[in-house]
Amino acid sequence: MSNESKEIELIKDPGLPAHQHRRTDVDEKYAKIAERQVAILFMLSVAGTLLLIYSYIFIDTDTFIFIPIFGDQNAHQLFLGLGMAMALFFIGAGAIHWAKQLMSDEEVIAQRHEFRSDEVDRAEFVKTVKEGAAVAGLGRRPLIKRTLGLALGLSGLTPLLLLRDLGPLPGNEQKETSWKAGTRLVTDPGDRPIKASDLEVGAVAQTLPEIIGEDKHRKLSDIAKDAVLLIRLRPEDFNLDDERLSWTHEGIIAFSKICSHMGCAVALYEQQTKHLLCPCHQSTFDVTRAAKVIFGPAARPLPQLAVTVDSEGYLIAQAPFNEPVGPSFWGRSA
């Protein structure tokens, strides 16, 4: 626009406006008032520190007081914090009030310089680099250049190699769970075996595989794959093929509780709709259709565990899971 025609006259810069003096600049009385105000602010900070010290020593750590809106608050930590907040805040308020009222508020103009070095310096720099390179002779001695490149590149492998022992290789572990044919389902928590009759229609139970042997301790990494949800519906509610129907027992159906999307626990069961909902990303699974995904980002149904009862009437797994549980990974279907 500006170079379109010469006659166009632009609006001119009137320059920095004249400095306006503050009351505190011209009248010592106001300056004195400002000085006292700054001192009061600093003294409020002192009061804050005293409050902090008092609270630390004299308020019991288990005293609670009721404060509207915030409810019951631990008095010790509340007054400790309020003291600290006062102590800090008023130092800042005092310093800023001081700067604004009593220090000069006249704006100063400084000049900028161009960042670009001048041509002579630039040329000399290029010359220095070229000379340096010539002395090293990298261009003339390709053998040195190439072997150095190889050496540097290969030495970069060292950290990769040394970090190898960060963890074991996954092997087949991701595809396996503790469930085997005949493993009893036990309650979590409680580790009690479950009879079909323990579950009423509409009930849900969180279960884990029974641990046989001395050490009853469960590793979290086992729970992360073994957690199973039991749900009991009326058998006529199911909409399953014959094979999947044979994996249920008198309306009891079992799914991996680990979401097939990102591994959260699929913890919300809606009794009315018979939907399972993952609270992390809202993937929704239809229990009557073998946990088919009906909404949300999950791409696969929850793996179903085939259940039946043993001779004593306790619920057991018919077989291990027929697919890996939890989120997808590269070698999942290989």
Next chain:
Amino acid sequence: MTARERIAGNVAGYVDDRVGAARYLKKSLKKVFPDHWSFLLGEIALYSFIILLVSGTFLTFWFDPSQREVIYDGEYAPLKGVEMSAAYASALDISFEVRGGLLMRQIHHWAALLFMVAIVVHLLRVYFTGAFRKPREFNWIIGIGLLTLGIVEGFLGYSLPDDLLSGTGIRIAEAIMQAIPVVGSYLSYFAFGGAFPGEAFIPRIYIVHVLILPGIFLALITVHLMLVWYQKHTQFPGPGRTEKNVVGYPLMPVYMAKAGGFFFIVFGVTAFLGAVASINPIWLYGPYTPGQVSAGSQPDWYMGWLDGLVRMAPPLESVIFGYTISWNILIPGLILPGIMFTLLALYPFIESWATGDKREHHLLDRPRNNPNRTAIGAMALTFTLVSLLNGGNDIIATTFDLSINQMMWFSRIGVLVLPPIAFIVTKRICLSLQRADRELVLHGRETGRLVRLPHGEFVEIHEPISPEKAWLLTSHEQLAPLELPEFDAAGVKRPQALKNKIRNRISRAATTAIPKATESERREIEHH
């Protein structure tokens, strides 16, 4: 000379004899900084970082970053006898047994949230005013680096206490790792020292959280500030302010007192929040176990938009040659954020390519005077906000009695449709504001005083605006669009014809503007 002055002089002389600092300091202490409230945003980020270092160091004295299982036997009765990791138990001890521990934990968390807010708002200020332009591109890129690391640092921070919520977050991070083609399972097994969750992860991210990332932060922040110092701060346009000067207050004493005072104010406000506002009450969540989750699990806000993208992703997964690729995780969790951060980092170069403007800029733009940039910013912001909204879709749905499915569909459609609408609307608003500026300069301010002329006509009196205001509204330069030749002198298409055509078109869009008012036009109107 008083005795005190003599001592001060002697100390200064002693130091200068050895390091020669006077030469440098006499200039530095007079360094001029322009004043504007929006320049405080970066300061808030810096100060909350310092608060994080101080409060974080306090927490390390008691925190035990170990996933070894212990039986809790502390002050908090509801969890007595529960099996948990030593990390969670020590975080409970900090909250209930260390005096001031809960306060420090809450200050640390509030400061982290403030740190990220300040970074993001500072970034928006720099973006919308064009402060990233030459010669400040390096500082822009460092800033994007700090933003990215801040997100990671924050995530690691709230993962450390090993409560049910943080464990759920780690589980999701593990699923993203696993979804990476070919190497995903290996990465996950190496990071966790075996199957999730294992016992290695918390100690490992602890050292990253308290040493490696803070070290990188310190280095980057130092360079960031040194560049601000060396290149001098940008300033808003106004009377007496040019590309060649800086108008403001000297470092010593005004700026030191103001900036130093502001640090205490930020610290004071964070301490106040830590005292009265409960944040991340880990004792309510319980220890992490993979078989449980609490409803309404939410990440901290700066991760929320990522979680929102993951939630709205369509359920796509393919099996190619027997290998599984989870698009539903890869696209929202890695590919989209990767593209967004790359575009953000490259924006200064993209804009200077589009406008052909390679000059230095020290005067800031008013956002309306660069409608295209402002509209692109509004578009990106809308995309991120819709994602963030979807990250809390469960909370919003339950609070406002909506169905979660409606919320999700709103976001799925909105995330595609709303950003272009934001672009168009913003660009129009900018151009309208330019028109209003032009009117104001040419016709003056509406006074609201109506006058009846002798022949019966009513007119409103307009008052001319001050020369300072008129200068502010017209001092910006308006770039002409590029006109790269498509044909050579003989009328034959050049080899770069298509490229030039595209660049001309983009440049036309980037330089759209309402011609600013000039003195000549003003004079012409007066003559009428």
